[in-house]
Amino acid sequence: MIPRVLEPESMDGPDEVAQYDAMDHRAVNDRFVADFLAAHGPCRGGEILDVGTGTARIPIALALADPKARIVGFDLAPAMLERAGRNVAEAGVADRIRFILGDAKSPASLGDVRYEAVLSNTIVHHIPDPAPALAAMVERLEPGGTLMIRDLARPDDAETLAALVERYAGEESPEARELFRASLHAALTVDEATRLAAGAGLPADCIAMTSDRHWTLTWRRPA
Template identity: 45%
Template sequence: MLERTLEPEVMDSEAEARDYDQMDHSQVNRIFVEDFLSSLHRFGVADTSGIHVFDAGTGTALIPIELMQQGFAGNVTASDLAESMLAVARRNVQAADLSASINVVLRDCKQLPEPEATYDAVMSNSIVHHIPDPGKVLAELWRVLKPGGLLFVRDLVRPASIEAVEKLVLTYAGDSNEHQQRMFRESLHAALTLDEVAAILQELGVDANSVKLTSDRHWTICCRKS
């Protein structure tokens, strides 16, 4: 099994923010949002107008924007620890004319200022692999979620070998520039295995079966807080 190799927790240079924003995330983001909305509906949320969502590690806010464009009627607090990412996120939100629905904020998701049970739903795409101790982030996301709320977290799964890493880089970033390929490669090395995520959930008192493999490179936590 490939050992986990940590990468920088914060992608906070202009080059990283620009390259990340310019990578084609459209299909991944669309599927993420479709799955998130489907999970809300499955847990009985038919009307999203009063729903307040926390997006942990929003990057350049592409997922909250996609969420609104798919008909979500609530509002989103979109958070990140990287000022460079947030600068691009604010421009993206403004360009999409969604400033009234998406609030872009600076947050360290290992230690959130929000009180317990603040949000109706918490979502996150690809923040966990950035964190040296990802249990801290998952614990905080669970803490700020209201009882009955949806936790929906998706991230990369660490492949079993370097060969498997390179196959994924070629498949999903083969047309990207060298810096973008390196970011994806390093993220795969820093990602968690399904068993590692399940163990963290168990420590938090969350059903370990809430995490499942959902693609050839992703795991997803989907559960309702009792």
């Protein structure tokens, strides 16, 4: 089993933001949105919280897919949110997406509001101890609301990790390949993710491997 090796938490350098935003994540983002809508059903008009929103590619895809979607993008990095604001304006959905700067590890910064759904894509691996952030996300969910968290899964061995980097980032720049390799190293295994969910009082079957490199937590708070 390869050990978890953390990478920097915040992605706030201008070069880092530009490099991340230039990577083509459309296929995985569209799959995230389709899986969320399949689990949740059509948006009901309440606000949806996206934790670690980055440059808002998932909120934009969700707003374009469902005209009732209203999203709050939450992130630690001002430079990410600055780019996110521009992307949202360019996509013509600025009237349904707003942003909050804050740290998911400090539950108070998520505010007292309950959300129709809480989403998060590929941020768990950035957080050294994700338990307080997960507890805060569960707490912010209104009755009947959907929690969907997806992240990379750390493979068991170095050969599998190298093969994933080759398969999914082989054509990318050396910097993008290195970012993907480091992210896989920093990720939880699916067993660690299952223990994390259990620690937040969620059932073990809420976690599943949903691709050869992602686990997904899907849970509906009882109405």
